[in-house]
Amino acid sequence: xxxxxxxxxxxxxxxxxxxxxxxxxxxxxxxxxxxxxxxxxxxxxxxxxxxxxxxxxxxxxxxxxxxxxxxxxxxxxxxxxxxxxxxxxxxxxxxxxxxxxxxxxxxxxxxxxxxxxxxxxxxxxxxxxxxxxxxxxxxxxxxxxxxxxxxxxxxxxxxxxxxxxxxxxxxxxxxxxxxxxxxxxxxxxxxxxxxxxxxxxxxxxxxxxxxxxxxxxxxxxxxxxxxxxxxxxxxxxxxxxxxxxxxxxxxxxxxxxxxxxxxxxxxxxxxxxxxxxxxxxxxxxxxxxxxx
Amino acid sequence: xxxxxxxxxxxxxxxxxxxxxxxxxxxxxxxxxxxxxxxxxxxxxxxxxxxxxxxxxxxxxxxxxxxxxxxxxxxxxxxxxxxxxxxxxxxxxxxxxxxxxxxxxxxxxxxxxxxxxxxxxxxxxxxxxxxxxxxxxxxxxxxxxxxxxxxxxxxxxxxxxxxxxxxxxxxxxxxxxxxxxxxxxxxxxxxxxxxxxxxxxxxxxxxxxxxxxxxxxxxxxxxxxxxxxxxxxxxxxxxxxxxxxxxxxxxxxxxxxxxxxxxxxxxxxxxxxxxxxxxxxxxxxxxxxxxxxxxxxxxxxxxxxxxxxxxxxxxxxxxxxxxxxxx
Numbered sequence: 001x002x003x004x005x006x007x008x009x010x011x012x013x014x015x016x017x018x019x020x021x022x023x024x025x026x027x028x029x030x031x032x033x034x035x036x037x038x039x040x041x042x043x044x045x046x047x048x049x050x051x052x053x054x055x056x057x058x059x060x061x062x063x064x065x066x067x068x069x070x071x072x073x074x075x076x077x078x079x080x081x082x083x084x085x086x087x088x089x090x091x092x093x094x095x096x097x098x099x100x101x102x103x104x105x106x107x108x109x110x111x112x113x114x115x116x117x118x119x120x121x122x123x124x125x126x127x128x129x130x131x132x133x134x135x136x137x138x139x140x141x142x143x144x145x146x147x148x149x150x151x152x153x154x155x156x157x158x159x160x161x162x163x164x165x166x167x168x169x170x171x172x173x174x175x176x177x178x179x180x181x182x183x184x185x186x187x188x189x190x191x192x193x194x195x196x197x198x199x200x201x202x203x204x205x206x207x208x209x210x211x212x213x214x215x216x217x218x219x220x221x222x223x224x225x226x227x228x229x230x231x232x233x234x235x236x237x238x239x240x241x242x243x244x245x246x247x248x249x250x251x252x253x254x255x256x257x258x259x260x261x262x263x264x265x266x267x268x269x270x271x272x273x274x275x276x277x278x279x280x281x282x283x284x285x286x287x288x289x290x291x292x
Numbered sequence: 293x294x295x296x297x298x299x300x301x302x303x304x305x306x307x308x309x310x311x312x313x314x315x316x317x318x319x320x321x322x323x324x325x326x327x328x329x330x331x332x333x334x335x336x337x338x339x340x341x342x343x344x345x346x347x348x349x350x351x352x353x354x355x356x357x358x359x360x361x362x363x364x365x366x367x368x369x370x371x372x373x374x375x376x377x378x379x380x381x382x383x384x385x386x387x388x389x390x391x392x393x394x395x396x397x398x399x400x401x402x403x404x405x406x407x408x409x410x411x412x413x414x415x416x417x418x419x420x421x422x423x424x425x426x427x428x429x430x431x432x433x434x435x436x437x438x439x440x441x442x443x444x445x446x447x448x449x450x451x452x453x454x455x456x457x458x459x460x461x462x463x464x465x466x467x468x469x470x471x472x473x474x475x476x477x478x479x480x481x482x483x484x485x486x487x488x489x490x491x492x493x494x495x496x497x498x499x500x501x502x503x504x505x506x507x508x509x510x511x512x513x514x515x516x517x518x519x520x521x522x523x524x525x526x527x528x529x530x531x532x533x534x535x536x537x538x539x540x541x542x543x544x545x546x547x548x549x550x551x552x553x554x555x556x557x558x559x560x561x562x563x564x565x566x567x568x569x570x571x572x573x574x575x576x577x578x579x580x581x582x583x584x585x586x587x588x589x590x591x592x593x594x595x596x597x598x599x600x601x602x603x604x605x606x607x608x609x610x611x612x613x614x615x616x617x618x619x
Contacts, residue, residue, distance in 0.1 A: 037513075082564070083564045083567075083568075087567060090572075094520065094572070095567075097516070097520045097567050098563070098564050098568065100513050100517065101560045101562070101567065102560065102564055103560070104560030104563065105557060105561050105563075106560075107556075107560075108556040108557040108560060109557055111554075111556075112554045112557060220509075224399070224403070231393075231396055262407075263407065263411060265403065265407050266403070266404050266408065266411075269399075269400035269401075269403045269404050269407075272396065272400040273397050273400045276386070276393050276396065276400075277389075280389055280393045
């Protein structure tokens with residue numbers, strides 16, 4: 001029980017980070033039907049800005065986190081403006097390649113500025129180990145969980161109960177009709193990128209501290225896995241992305257406990273293929289009939 | 293084959309070794325791009341795991357040569373067959389999926405292949421497989437490129453090829469016309485996997501050392517960008533696209549030092565720029581306009597609007613911009 005519970009807790013923490021990344025994927029997919037391959041790089045940008053703010057500027061965590069989110073959000077919106085907006089009416093494949101180009105670009109700009117070495121990211125506060133019954137954890141892991149939870153509740157409120165959220169849902173449903181209803185489609189899409197990118201940046205800062213490592217290539221695997229999580233939950237579905245992230249995190253830690261840590265990444269992709277074969281619409285996705 | 297060796301000697305004399313190597317890699321990439329174009333460009337199935345098939349071919353050929361002592365041609369062909377076999381096993385269930393789901397499933401497949409190679413004993417794991425003899429040379433690669441082109445070109449002109457294109461244009465209609473869509477898609481996938489496997493074998497026999505890191509997700513993406521840049525559904529475009537994408541980093545390497553040092557930054561930026569200017573690739577066949585044409589059309593419309601026929605001149609341009617569907 002102790003081992004199992006420990007793995008569940010660890011899985012929950014990693015899973016909440018995957019969920020934050022998955023949300024950005026799913027939101028962008030919802031409005032643009034685009035797999036935003038640059039999303040993992042936004043996560044990396046968030047981690048680096050957070051690192052600089054904490055270690056160089058010496059800001060406290062509560063100031064560094066929102067600023068890192070803001071900076072990454074601006075990068076995300078710029079990417080949308082430069083690389084995706086001119087292709088709004090082109091084929092989806094062209095936008096996909098453009099996204100891939102952006103991902104390569106951002107990753108290598110980071111390599112240019114920061115170099116290829118892994119930097120450590122010391123948390124700007126005292127981390128203490130906690131013992132809850134048989135479970136062992138620390139304040140940082142719990143903080144990660146808490147940050148993810150607050151963000152998700154906030155996002156849910158925004159999407160479900162505000163006018164902006166309504167506009168986002170309308171654009172996701174039918175872009176042209178939304179435009180006819182007086183919704184500023186371009187602004188709504190930019191806003192989607194803004195929110196999705198800031199969530200990824202929050203995940204980047206938290207994971208950077210949790211593993212004490214920040215590196216320009218750090219976005220690649222979490223980016224792919226965030227995407228897997230989004231598909232797992234049903235792409236385009238916001239609660240689905242949250243659930244998908246958590247399930248993926250749990251499945252991974254369980255799989256590692258049962259098999260070995262070398263197969264960790266393969267587990268995520270095997271789950272992905274199984275889900276696609278048996279329930280392609282994801283855990284919470286509605287079945288979409290192909291239009292003839 | 294003595295004739296090929298003779299030609300190779302002549303080529304080695306004539307081309308400097310640096311370019312000899314680049315041309316050879318270009319040729320391998322051309323085979324990869326043409327085979328991916330069969331699946332993505334002609335059959336319309338987005339496939340993001342092509343590097344996985346190449347890896348299977350490279351490792352099959354490499355293991356047969358180092359551990360089984362197999363000769364060049366059987367080893368390379370075995371690589372192709374092994375990749376085709378995996379193409380069949382993976383394709384049969386996944387090709388029932390549509391659009392983005394297929395893309396994601398193939399991405400997952402490519403990653404699983406890489407991780408499996410990393411963790412198996414026979415492949416040498418992260419240390420890679422070394423000691424493969426260098427048996428690939430430029431004439432062999434050129435012959436392989438020509439063979440691939442001729443085979444794929446005639447395939448596309450055949451009944452099967454027309455079925456592929458019908459599936460791309462409208463899968464439901466194609467199925468209504470009696471085309472067994474899943475069977476046709478699997479056929480395209482298996483053929484593409486075979487050629488990718490052969491390309492992998494040629495790669496293994498040229499570099500003499502293969503490691504799982506050489507066949508990552510980025511390679512699949514690079515092959516896809518060759519296809520898209522060259523133009524979907526255009527074989528010659530894939531050849532050009534492969535040539536361009538292979539040469540681009542080398543071109544940047546030999547340019548200004550600052551650019552050369554950070555060439556991947558420019559590579560990424562140029563990829564974005566190429567898509568914005570030519571969304572259908574260099575030799576795209578679709579009538580869809582790019583940003584450049586749209587801008588020129590708008591300019592022309594504005595120019596014409598200065599005359600008395602102000603409204604009439606502006607209207608067609610407006611129609612053209614809004615009538616096109618993004619999906």
